[in-house]
Structure formats: C-alpha cells, structure tokens
Amino acid sequence: MNTAIKExxxxxxxxxxxxxxxxxxxxxxxxxxxVVLKDFNLTVHGEENVVVxxxxxxGKSVLIKCIIGLLKPDSxxxxxxxxxxxxxxxxELDKVRTKIGFLFQANxxxxxMTVRENLEFPLRRHWxxxxxxxxxxxxxxxxxxxxxKNTGDMMPSELSGGMLKRIALARTLIxxxxxxxxxxxxxxxxxxxxxxxxxxxxxxxxxxxxxSIVISHDMNCVKNIADRVILLLDGICYADGTYEELEHSxxxxxKQFFEQ
Amino acid sequence: xxxxxxxxxFFDETGNMAKFTGHFFSHGLRPRFEIxxxxxxxxxxxxxxxxxIGLTGxxxxxxxxMQLRPSLVSYGVQSELPVMVxxxxxxxxxxxxxxxxxxxxxxSSIGAELGSMKVTEQIDAMEVSGTNPYKYLVATRxxxxxxxxxxxxILGDAISLxxxxxxxxxxxxTSLHFFFAQVFQSLSFSDILPxxxxxxxxxxxxxxxxxxxxFNSSKGTQGVGVSANSAVVLSSVLIFIIDLLAVQxxxxxxxx
Numbered sequence: 001m002n003t004a005i006k007e008x009x010x011x012x013x014x015x016x017x018x019x020x021x022x023x024x025x026x027x028x029x030x031x032x033x034x035v036v037l038k039d040f041n042l043t044v045h046g047e048e049n050v051v052v053x054x055x056x057x058x059g060k061s062v063l064i065k066c067i068i069g070l071l072k073p074d075s076x077x078x079x080x081x082x083x084x085x086x087x088x089x090x091x092e093l094d095k096v097r098t099k100i101g102f103l104f105q106a107n108x109x110x111x112x113m114t115v116r117e118n119l120e121f122p123l124r125r126h127w128x129x130x131x132x133x134x135x136x137x138x139x140x141x142x143x144x145x146x147x148x149k150n151t152g153d154m155m156p157s158e159l160s161g162g163m164l165k166r167i168a169l170a171r172t173l174i175x176x177x178x179x180x181x182x183x184x185x186x187x188x189x190x191x192x193x194x195x196x197x198x199x200x201x202x203x204x205x206x207x208x209x210x211x212s213i214v215i216s217h218d219m220n221c222v223k224n225i226a227d228r229v230i231l232l233l234d235g236i237c238y239a240d241g242t243y244e245e246l247e248h249s250x251x252x253x254x255k256q257f258f259e260q
Numbered sequence: 261x262x263x264x265x266x267x268x269x270f271f272d273e274t275g276n277m278a279k280f281t282g283h284f285f286s287h288g289l290r291p292r293f294e295i296x297x298x299x300x301x302x303x304x305x306x307x308x309x310x311x312x313i314g315l316t317g318x319x320x321x322x323x324x325x326m327q328l329r330p331s332l333v334s335y336g337v338q339s340e341l342p343v344m345v346x347x348x349x350x351x352x353x354x355x356x357x358x359x360x361x362x363x364x365x366x367x368s369s370i371g372a373e374l375g376s377m378k379v380t381e382q383i384d385a386m387e388v389s390g391t392n393p394y395k396y397l398v399a400t401r402x403x404x405x406x407x408x409x410x411x412x413x414i415l416g417d418a419i420s421l422x423x424x425x426x427x428x429x430x431x432x433x434t435s436l437h438f439f440f441a442q443v444f445q446s447l448s449f450s451d452i453l454p455x456x457x458x459x460x461x462x463x464x465x466x467x468x469x470x471x472x473x474x475f476n477s478s479k480g481t482q483g484v485g486v487s488a489n490s491a492v493v494l495s496s497v498l499i500f501i502i503d504l505l506a507v508q509x510x511x512x513x514x515x516x
Contacts, residue, residue: 068388094390108385110377122389175389 019046021179021211022067027076029062036062037073038235044179044211049202051214051222053257054232060215061105063232064181067213068102069093080179098126101177101210105184107168109156116152119143119171126175142170145204162193166200173204180205182214186221198224219258231257280472287392288399297400305366305401306408310415316361317416321349321423329431342434345424346443347451354417355455356503359462362409363495367470370401371491374474375484383475398475402467409463410456450515458506462499469495 022044029037036059044050054060065071067078069085078085083096109118119139123130130138143149146166156164165185172180185201186194198221205212205225216222222229222243229246231239231254239246239254247258325345332338374397377383383393425439470491477487 065384070384070387090392097388097390100388102385102388104381104385106380108381110382110385111380112373121391125390171389 017045017047017209020044021046021081022213023077023079024063024067025077025079027063027066027078028074029059029066029071030074035235037066037076040076040232040235040237042230042237044213046211047205047209049205049212049214049225049227050230051216051226051228052230052232053216053222056217058232059235060232061183064102064183064213064215068097068100068181098175099178101172101175101180103165103168103172103180103182103185105187107156107164109164109168109171111156113156114152115143115148115154115156115159115167118156118167119152119174122171122175138174142174143167145173145207146170146200162189162196165189165193165197169197169200169204173208176208178210180210180212182212182216184215184217186216186218191220194218194221195224197221201225276476277469277472280475281468283394284398284402284468284471288394288402290395292395294396294400297396298403301400301404302408305404306411309362309365309408309412312365313358313361313412313416314419317354317358317420318423320353320357321345321420321425322427324348324353324420325424325427326430329427338432341428342424342439342442343446345427346421346446349420349424350417350447351451351455352503354420355413355459355462356499358413358416359409359459359466359499360496362405362412362463363466363499364492366405367466367491367495368488370405370467370470371473371477372484372488374471375477375487378475378477379479379483393475398468398471401471402464405467405470406460406463409466410459413456413459450510454506454510454515458502461502461506465498465502466495469498 020043022042024040024042027037027040028035040059040063042050052060052063062071066073067080067085069088073086076086080096081099083092085093085096088096109115110121113121116139119142120135123135123138139152140149143152146169148163148166148170151159151163151167156167159167169185182201186197189197201212201214202225204210212225214221214225226243229239229241229243230237231246233239233253239249239251241249246254249255249258325341328344329338329341332341332344374383377397383397386393386396421440421443425434425436428434428439473487473491473494477483
C-alpha cells in the first residue's frame with residue numbers, strides 16, 4: 001500500500017474557523033515612484049471569504065502576488081500559517097505554497113498539455129510517491145468537483161471560457177490547499193456562468209473548509225461569496241466590513257463601488 | 261540624449277542576460293532533474309529539426325560545389341574539388357549555417373513559446389505550483405539545444421557532403437567511395453574537433469538567448485513577437501561572435 005496519500009494534509013488542519021491564517025502587517029510595495037501598497041494591514045481567519053475591492057491599478061493583484069511570493073514586498077510582514085513569506089527560502093516557500101491555491105485571472109492553464117496533464121502537473125511535483133492509480137483517482141475527483149468529468153483528454157484550446165475557469169479551479173484545488181487566492185474569478189464570463197462559478201467557489205469552500213481572498217470587480221460575485229469586504233484605496237485598507245455594512249455606508253468613496 | 265540612453269540600455273540588457281545565465285548554472289543544474297521534459301525537448305528540438313537541417317545541408321553542398329567548380333577549372337585543379345568542399349563544409353560552413361538555421365527555427369520557437377507562457381501567466385502558475393521554471397523550462401531547453409546542435413551539425417555535414425558528391429557528378433563522373441576517400445584524406449582531427457566543439461557553444465547561445473527573451477517578454481502579442489524576433493537576431497549575432505573567437509582560439513592553440 002502506498003502511504004503517500006496519507007501525507008496529503010487534511011484541508012482543515014490549520015484553518016479552524018476563526019483562527020487567523022493570514023496576517024499582513026505594514027505592507028509596502030512600490031514600482032518605481034508608484035507606491036501601490038502603503039502600510040496595508042489585513043487578517044484573514046479560518047473558513048472566511050474576504051473579497052478585496054478596488055479600482056483598476058489599485059494594487060489588488062499585487063497584494064495576492066505578494067502573499068503567494070510571486071512579488072517581494074519592499075517591507076512589512078505577510079504571515080501565512082505563521083511563516084513570514086518574504087523571509088522564506090525558495091524551498092520553504094515551495095512548501096508553504098502547497099497550502100495556498102492561486103486561481104489566475106486568465107486561468108493560466110498550460111496550453112501544450114491536456115486537461116488531465118494540467119491537473120497531474122502539481123500532483124506529480126509535490127506527491128512524487130503517488131501511484132498512477134492514485135493520481136487518476138485524484139484527477140477524476142477534481143474534475144467531478146467542477147462538473148467536467150469527461151474533459152480529461154481535451155486540450156485547453158477546445159474548452160469555453162467557463163469550462164477553462166472550472167478546470168483552473170480544479171487544478172487550484174487538487175493539492176487541497178487551505179487558503180485560496182482568486183484573481184478576478186468571474187471576469188470575462190457571462191452572468192449565468194459567473195453565478196455558476198460563484199456557486200462552485202462556495203460549494204468547494206464548504207466541502208474543503210478553505211479560507212479565501214477574492215479579488216473582484218463583479219458586485220454580484222462580491223455579494224454572493226463575501227463574508228467580509230475590504231476596500232483597497234490609495235494603497236491602504238480604506239474600509240473593512242460585511243457587504244451590507246459597506247453597501248449602506250455614507251462614505252462617497254465607498255458608495256461609488258456599490259452604485260454600479 | 262538617445263545615445264546615452266541606448267548605451268545604458270545595452271549594458272542593462274547585457275547585465276540582465278549575464279545574471280540570467282548565472283541563474284541557469286546556479287539553479288537550473290541542481291537536482292531534481294527534469295529528465296522527462298529534457299527528453300521531450302531533445303525530441304522536439306533535435307529530431308524535428310532534422311528534416312530542415314538535412315534539406316538545407318544538401319542544397320548547400322550541391323550549390324557550393326557548383327559555384328566552386330568554374331574557379332577550380334580555370335586553375336586546372338578541379339580534381340581538388342572534393343578536398344576544398346570537404347574542408348569548407350566540415351570546418352566552417354556546416355557548423356555556422358546549421359547553427360544559423362537552428363537559431364531561426366528553435367531560437368524563435370523558444371522565444372515565442374516562453375514569451376506567450378509569460379504573458380498568459382503560465383510561468384507564474386508553474387512557480388506557485390512549486391515547480392522551479394528555471395529547471396523545468398530553461399535548463400531543459402538550454403541543455404537540449406546544447407546537446408542537439410552538435411548532433412545535427414554532424415548529420416548536416418554528412419548530408420551536405422553527399423550533396424557535394426551529387427554536385428561533382430553533375431559535370432563529371434566520380435564514385436561515391438573515391439569522393440569520400442578524397443574528403444576524409446584531406447581532413448584531420450584538428451579540423452573536426454574545434455568545428456564540433458564550437459557547436460556546443462552555438463547551441464548554448466541559441467537556447468539561453470531564446471529562454472531569456474521569452475522570460476522577459478513584455479505584455480501582449482506584440483511583446484511575444486518581439487521576443488521571438490530578437491531571440492533569432494541576437495543568437496545569430498552571437499553565433500558569429502563565438503565563431504570568430506573559436507577561430508582565434510584554434511589559431512592560438514595551433515590547431516589550424
């Protein structure tokens with residue numbers, strides 16, 4: 001019997017409800033003279049969906065790219081399960097990244113690989129002891145989770161926008177991450193497909209007890225999935241509250257986002 | 261001042277390229293090795309380039325012979341045609357032309373492939389899934405180009421010499437055995453070794469420049485096009501520079 005499956009962490013290992021899983025303190029990031037994040041602070045708790053709102057170019061994507069370690073902040077702390085991301089070595093960062101899923105805005109599926117190979121890719125990297133049978137089982141489960149069981153042998157170019165998003169979500173979830181970062185998950189999708197993706201995000205979040213940070217401009221998506229909404233403005237966390245609290249805020253800057 | 265800006269950009273680019281190459285040696289060549297991907301790249305880069313290299317090599321040998329013949333006839337030394345063509349192909353024309361064709365086909369393909377992966381965030385996706393893109397994408401491609409170009413050059417030379425044999429036979433009758441006996445009698449170890457050794461460097465240059473340009477592609481389809489184009493231009497220039505240095509070095513070592 002192969003024991004590798006047993007090493008796959010339980011999705012709820014570190015994400016007990018209410019326990020802080022991501023703590024960001026005094027985060028600064030600039031590109032040349034453009035200060036994108038200045039003294040940004042945020043705490044995300046276990047099984048919580050935090051949606052980050054903000055204008056285009058406000059630094060939302062920069063924020064989640066700093067969390068996953070794709071960008072290095074100029075200063076500040078990003079603690080994910082207690083590990084300060086900017087201080088980690090590449091090997092340590094790889095280890096932490098197995099606990100973090102990242103859904104890219106443009107899906108970022110490998111277009112030279114089939115859907116099955118796309119899903120197998122992260123598995124083969126992290127769980128090298130898995131047998132082919134175990135890999136097949138995990139891939140089937142991931143495809144079933146997103147309702148696309150029979151697409152394994154298709155190429156990404158043969159799929160529609162909504163299907164690509166679902167496959168990208170399946171790839172994000174295949175390592176059973178405890179935190180998922182979504183970069184505009186419904187952008188470019190029609191309203192019906194966008195609501196299906198919202199529903200899928202919520203269903204999978206309940207199933208795997210994950211915490212999420214979601215970047216979105218889609219107010220329906222925000223309303224559907226947010227436990228808490230953050231408004232990122234001028235590099236700082238300008239507002240923080242539930243959707244209803246922010247929707248009824250008297251602040252003009254906040255109102256702009258809810259009057260669409 | 262545009263001149264100062266251009267000079268500064270040139271040094272910036274050179275520095276970044278040196279850093280990228282350093283990163284290849286320090287990160288790309290450490291275990292765990294991506295053997296499966298390396299073999300896949302060797303197949304794509306080597307095997308799939310063979311028909312083009314073979315065809316151009318054949319034409320090159322044929323044309324070179326047809327062009328040289330009138331000059332040699334005018335000096336009355338047409339019997340030396342196989343010797344001249346053999347030395348020219350094996351020492352210089354074969355490696356350089358093969359490398360230039362290889363740069364056009366493979367350099368542009370690597371630049372465009374990695375460039376499009378960069379702009380569609382596939383390289384970032386690879387990184388967040390715990391895969392070092394230097395190992396998976398860069399090391400495998402650079403090693404494949406470095407290993408495949410010498411093999412393609414040897415095969416290209418052989419086909420080119422066969423083309424030359426056909427060229428000789430267009431105006432006179434020479435047996436295949438006699439033609440190749442003449443060619444090989446005129447060649448020595450010091451002709452073949454430096455010629456093949458420099459192709460490893462040509463292959464490395466094509467691979468590393470293609471990967472560098474792809475990795476540093478700017479956003480958009482235009483950026484990908486520019487990456488592919490500049491990968492070919494820069495690697496072609498580097499091939500000539502390496503060739504010049506190789507000739508100087510072989511002269512210094514007395515291998516000529």
